Amino acid sequence: MPVAHPQPASTRRLRQGLTVSLAAGLTVAAGALAAPAATAAPASNLGPKVVQTNQAPTGNSVTFRYQAPAGVESVQIYGEWWFSKAESVTCQGCGDARNGGQWQPGDILADPWRALPMEKGADGVWTFTTPLPSGTFRYAFTHDCTSPTASGCTLHPDPANPLEVLPHDEATGALLSRVYVPNSKRFPTYDNDYQAPVAANKAGKLEQRWYDSPLSTSPAGKHDVVVYLPHGYDPKRSTPYPTLYLSHGGGGNATDWTVEGVAHQILENAVRDGAAQSMVIVSTDFNGLPNGNQGYVDELRNNVIPFVEQNYNVSTRAVDRAFGGLSAGGARALTLLYDNTDLVGYHAAWGAAGGAVTPTQEQIDRLKAVPGGIHVGTGLQDWLANIAPNSVARTEAWRAAGIEVTEHNVDGVHVWDIWRQMLNDYLRTVAFRTTTTSLDVDTTPAGNSHRVKVTATAEVDSVTVSDRAPSGKVDFYAGDKYLGSAPIRNGVAQFKGTVSGGLDQPVTARYQGDSLYNTSESAAANAG
Structure with a gap:
């Protein structure tokens, strides 16, 4: 089961009927979490910032800037960016546990989380910078925490990077903020x-x-x-x-x-x-x-x-x-x-x-x-x-x-x-992509016993309701012999042709599928 992180009730809010628009960033409507500020740091300077470094190992880094409440003596960032070679993970919790700056091609995201120290600047803002590969990463902050795994420490989501929706007061689980890092063209990591x-x-x-x-x-x-x-x-x-x-x-x-x-x-x-x-x-x-x-x-x-x-x-x-x-x-x-x-x-x-x-x-x-x-x-x-x-x-x-x-x-x-x-x-x-294909076949002699006229009519339908019907082509076969293809028009693809040597095997219609729909096929006895 996923790791259950500690969550104080003070970080949870009931959001009944909350509706937000999802922008390219993580800005949401009023009512999101906010933390009391120790000094008046501009809000635009807080939160995570992805920087294209064009440097190894990942080509990108993320700088986190956090305004801690007054009286906090140290701040740690608790993050999910620990990596390992797949072959070194031979048991639950095993692995290399290397940070973003030590990322290597082929790494997987490892199981353990770590709390790392942030540095306080002259403006009173705490910062932490790490290289990261492409992907979605979760994080939170702790205050005056001495545990390397944040055990027993309260987790604080990033008030400058609020969540779209919040769990209710009785919900389990911790509030963790997230940041997305794009793939670097110069130092490609994952196709995320x-x-x-x-x-x-x-x-x-x-x-x-x-x-x-x-x-x-x-x-x-x-x-x-x-x-x-x-x-x-x-x-x-x-x-x-x-x-x-x-x-x-x-x-x-x-x-x-x-x-x-x-x-x-x-x-x-x-x-x-x-x-x-x-x-x-x-x-x-x-x-x-x-x-x-x-x-x-x-x-x-x-x-x-x-x-x-x-x-x-x-x-x-x-x-x-x-x-x-x-x-x-x-x-x-x-x-x-x-x-x-x-x-x-x-x-x-x-x-x-x-x-x-x-x-x-x-x-x-x-x-x-x-x-x-x-x-x-x-x-x-x-x-x-x-x-x-x-x-x-x-x-x-x-x-x-x-x-x-x-x-x-x-x-x-x-x-x-x-x-x-x-x-x-x-x-x-898989989801909502299944189709069905049905087939009717008519054959008539074409002047002699060695040639037949074939009319094969295939109907292709989506199993699931959709505002776009299956498109593309249907291939027609007699056994392993390819007869031809026909485009789907209004759910129907029809092949008409003359076949030499007669038809001694049933005709099969095979829908090729398209970007929204998977393939399907149907065989029919040859009607004469």
């Missing part, structure tokens, strides 16, 4: 452009919403979700939007996929690239719900999904819903997939904790009937509760049982860097 904030005029918005929940014990009788509405969201659009539901891991809350996972930014970049369609994202909270994994699924079925479908212009069909969960949320994803398969059309479990490696025959039958798709993945050095080997073994068991699954494993441990990659791959390869 898919995480970058988009321009303000292309960004959607977030809403933190409360709904009635008879199951919830904390807060009693109600629960919260964070809803992302895509840029240009139209509550009256004739075609309703598909919905992606996400679950955090242990120690997290409903804000995790926004604050730490940058799910909204990952989607916006996929939409920009033409690799995903606009959708509504709902980040859920499994805390304070009884009956473990099944209790969370019951909450989805009985409370979360009805609330979302009553308040937003989203489809009410199960096939137009997708789900993804990480760690303990990945365990809930497996419960959803194994025993509640009907609730969503697309399933994903990333770094899943627990869950049977080998499903029952009844579960296998349900997995085979998933109408959309299944996506799984893990960091290959994720040794927490044997997550990596269990995930790989589980997927092998599924495939051996004839279940179709998309697997995306990468080098890495039990950290958000991995789950961001999982979500990005899910959006670009």
Whole structure:
């Protein structure tokens, strides 16, 4: 499960119905956290600043500037930028633990965090500078902390770099600020452009919403979700939007996929690239719900999904819903997939904790009937509760049982860097991309017994509701013999031609797919 960082109640605020616009930076509306200033430092001089250095090892550095309250004698920055060679991570918490200035090509983000000293300038502002590779990094400040791992120390988010949404007063988890570092052309590190904030005029918005929940014990009788509405969201659009539901891991809350996972930014970049369609994202909270994994699924079925479908212009069909969960949320994803398969059309479990490696025959039958798709993945050095080997073994068991699954494993441990990659791959390869192809074939003699006229008509449909139908071409085959291709027009591709030697094998239509849709095919008996 993700590391649960200490969080004082003083850093949490209830934000009911909060709505913000997502700009390229992290500026939000009034009401965000603010820290008392010791001296009058200009606000423009505070917060993180990414500097293009064009110097090894990463080509970029970040300078953090923080105004501590009066009376603080030392300030430490608690950051996630520790790196390791993948091969050195042989157990949970093992690794090189090198800082950004020691980054090396091929490094993965390591598990341990560290608190490093900041320096106080003549203006009273505390600063810290470190080279960093490309990616999204989290950090916070501590005051007068002597622990190298900030154990027992209070974490303070950056008041000059406020979060888009804040967890409620009873939520678990710490408030950690974040900064995005682009890739350097001169010293390339990671291809993490898919995480970058988009321009303000292309960004959607977030809403933190409360709904009635008879199951919830904390807060009693109600629960919260964070809803992302895509840029240009139209509550009256004739075609309703598909919905992606996400679950955090242990120690997290409903804000995790926004604050730490940058799910909204990952989607916006996929939409920009033409690799995903606009959708509504709902980040859920499994805390304070009884009956473990099944209790969370019951909450989805009985409370979360009805609330979302009553308040937003989203489809009410199960096939137009997708789900993804990480760690303990990945365990809930497996419960959803194994025993509640009907609730969503697309399933994903990333770094899943627990869950049977080998499903029952009844579960296998349900997995085979998933109408959309299944996506799984893990960091290959994720040794927490044997997550990596269990995930790989589980997927092998599924495939051996004839279940179709998309697997995306990468080098890495039990950290958000991995789950961001999982979500990005899910959006670009599986979620809401499934198509079906049907085929009708007519044949007639063409003057002699060795030639036939063939008319093959293929219909290509998206399984999921969408405002853009599948495009591209359909290839037609008779066995292994290529007959020709035809473009899709109004959902139909038709091949007409004369085939020498007759047709002794069924005709197959194979849709090639496009940027938004995956391939599909259909075979038909030859009608004469």
